[in-house]
Amino acid sequence: MFISKKLIYQLVITIFAFKLFSEELNTEIPKTDDELESGLFYIGLGNSNEKEIIDDEPWSVGLVIRDIDSFYGFDIGGEGIMIEQSRNYNNSYTVESTEQALSFNILAGLKVTEIQKIRIDLGLLAGIIEKSSECPSSYGSYQCYYSSTYGNRADYEYTFNYGLVLHATYDRITLGVRSTGESTQVLFGLNF
Numbered sequence: 709m710f711i712s713k714k715l716i717y718q719l720v721i722t723i724f725a726f727k728l729f730s731e732e733l734n735t736e737i738p739k740t741d742d743e744l745e746s747g748l749f750y751i752g753l754g755n756s757n758e759k760e761i762i763d764d765e766p767w768s769v770g771l772v773i774r775d776i777d778s779f780y781g782f783d784i785g786g787e788g789i790m791i792e793q794s795r796n797y798n799n800s801y802t803v804e805s806t807e808q809a810l811s812f813n814i815l816a817g818l819k820v821t822e823i824q825k826i827r828i829d830l831g832l833l834a835g836i837i838e839k840s841s842e843c844p845s846s847y848g849s850y851q852c853y854y855s856s857t858y859g860n861r862a863d864y865e866y867t868f869n870y871g872l873v874l875h876a877t878y879d880r881i882t883l884g885v886r887s888t889g890e891s892t893q894v895l896f897g898l899n900f
Contacts, residue, residue, distance in 0.1 A: 747900040748772040748781070748877070752886045754893030758789050764808040766891035770815065778818050779829055785811040788869075788890035790838040811837035811869045811890070827877045833888060837869040 752768035770783030790809035794802050817831015842863045875884025875895055882897035 746774050748774065748779075748875075748882055748897045749900065750783075750875075750882060750884070750895045750897030752783075752785070752893035752895045754886075754891050756787070756891055761789055761806055762808055766808075766893055768886060768893055768895075770895075772815060772897075774819075774829070776819075779816070779831060781815045783813050783815065783833075783886075785813065785886075785888075785891070785893075787811055787888065787893075788837050791840040793840060793842050809838040809890075811835055811888070813869060813871075815873055817873060825879055829873075829875055829877070831873045833869070833871040833873050833886065835869045836866040837890065839865045839867045841865075 748771070750768075750770050750772070752766075752770070754766045756762065756764070756766050764786065766785065766787040768783050768785035768787070770781055772779050772781030786808045788809040788811065790807050792805045792807060813833050813835030815831050815833050817829050820828045820830050822828075842865070869888055869890065871886065871888030873884065873886050873895075875882050875897065877897075877899060880899045882895070882899060884895035884897070886893045886895055
């Protein structure tokens with residue numbers, strides 16, 4: 709998980725630096741106030757409801773496209789708990805570990821208001837989130853027994869994920885909140 713967060717931070721810094729340098733090199737006519745930055749890239753960080761079970765902090769990365777009155781997009785989040793279990797030979801299960809689950813979501817919403825350069829949007833989030841993974845028990849010290857019979861993979865079970873997204877945009881910066889049944893996160897975004 710440490711590598712994922714580090715990669716997200718590096719990506720955001722790179723995008724921000726690229727935008728700054730491209731503005732300096734851009735010799736086009738400046739944008740008028742009526743023109744809207746239609747794209748939004750954001751990251752979210754927050755608190756987990758399951759602090760006593762997993763140590764990883766919830767996170768999300770998303771891309772949103774906006775038009776005059778609405779927006780839509782998608783995000784991937786690390787939130788909630790996924791139970792890794794192995795199936796024993798007598799068809800009982802052993803819980804091997806609990807990890808942070810991944811969620812895959814779509815977003816859609818409407819512009820609530822726009823006053824001068826400030827725009828506020830409110831939307832719904834819906835998707836799927838990992839619930840558990842299952843694989844046959846291993847003979848040795850490994851967690852899973854992988855063979856061609858089982859397709860050399862674990863079986864994943866998913867459940868429904870839902871929530872709300874609220875964000876306020878001023879010029880090129882967006883701040884917001886992403887709240888689901890698994891976590892609440894603060895969003896920071898760059899408009900493009």
